[in-house]
Amino acid sequence: QNLVTSISDTPVPSPTTSDNAPNYLRLRGLSKSFGDTPVFQNIDADIVQGEFVTLLGPSGCGKSTLLRAIAGLTDIDAGEIEVDGEIITRLPPQKRDIGMVFQHYALFPNMSVRDNVAFGLRMRRVAPRSRRERVEETLALVELGDHAHKYPHQLSGGQRQRVALARSLVTRPRILLMDEPLSALDAKIRQHLRDQIREIQQQLALTTLFVTHDQEEALMLSDRIFLMGQGRILQQSDAESLYTRPASAEVAEFVGAYN
Ligand code: ADP
Numbered sequence: 029q030n031l032v033t034s035i036s037d038t039p040v041p042s043p044t045t046s047d048n049a050p051n052y053l054r055l056r057g058l059s060k061s062f063g064d065t066p067v068f069q070n071i072d073a074d075i076v077q078g079e080f081v082t083l084l085g086p087s088g089c090g091k092s093t094l095l096r097a098i099a100g101l102t103d104i105d106a107g108e109i110e111v112d113g114e115i116i117t118r119l120p121p122q123k124r125d126i127g128m129v130f131q132h133y134a135l136f137p138n139m140s141v142r143d144n145v146a147f148g149l150r151m152r153r154v155a156p157r158s159r160r161e162r163v164e165e166t167l168a169l170v171e172l173g174d175h176a177h178k179y180p181h182q183l184s185g186g187q188r189q190r191v192a193l194a195r196s197l198v199t200r201p202r203i204l205l206m207d208e209p210l211s212a213l214d215a216k217i218r219q220h221l222r223d224q225i226r227e228i229q230q231q232l233a234l235t236t237l238f239v240t241h242d243q244e245e246a247l248m249l250s251d252r253i254f255l256m257g258q259g260r261i262l263q264q265s266d267a268e269s270l271y272t273r274p275a276s277a278e279v280a281e282f283v284g285a286y287n
């Protein structure tokens with residue numbers, strides 16, 4: 029457990045299950061259109077510190093756009109985004125202190141695993157010694173300690189995605205956003221990495237918003253699920269309630285579609 033205490037600057041937050049835990053990520057009235065076409069409208073949502081929330085919904089419903097908006101990679105038309113009491117709506121991405129992992133790992137092909145992971149720290153001018161320590165800790169966390177010297181083309185898809193995860197975690201972001209990080213992997217690797225992501229998230233008590241269109245993934249991973257459809261969040265609840273107490277016919281139809 030040394031690893032965990034050393035990677036976290038702050039005390040481990042209170043468990044996510046406590047009822048009075050403050051909201052950490054707050055979305056208020058977020059709206060976004062491409063031209064005349066609305067993607068999402070008036071999104072309100074809250075995530076508690078250390079919570080793992082899955083944004084679940086069919087392809088094309090606006091999940092990636094919402095995630096990119098939170099990360100600052102796309103502008104929104106209206107609304108506010110707040111992290112730990114700070115309004116970040118107009119901050120550039122690199123000032124938001126938010127990590128993001130994409131479906132297709134965008135690693136630098138000409139850099140070793142170690143250098144790929146160190147990149148964000150170098151950008152932030154972290155001193156070489158602390159940089160090395162932090163990189164080694166983070167590689168150990170994703171179980172890639174033995175592969176630090178390798179190049180992306182020498183790794184499997186699952187290993188590359190773990191490098192991408194390490195690269196996001198190495199700066200110790202306040203929030204981790206993941207956009208279908210498992211979708212490009214085959215079933216066995218997907219399941220292993222899924223369990224690993226949850227384990228790491230719990231060890232670091234990392235506030236996480238995970239996007240998927242896969243109901244099983246959402247069920248296995250999440251403290252809560254935000255079900256998205258038609259540019260709105262149709263229901264925010266724990267996985268069980270989503271199935272036993274769907275809030276609307278639309279929700280029932282979506283969760284029933286696979287039964
Ligand atoms: P999801 O991630 O849920 O599949 P997206 O957020 O990628 O959904 O897309 C939501 C809608 O916005 C889709 O109809 C998509 O075609 C459209 N869209 C996404 N990005 C752009 C863009 N840069 N320009 C125009 N339309 C876009």
Ligand code: MG
Nearest residue numbers: 091092093207
């Ligand atoms: Mg998407």
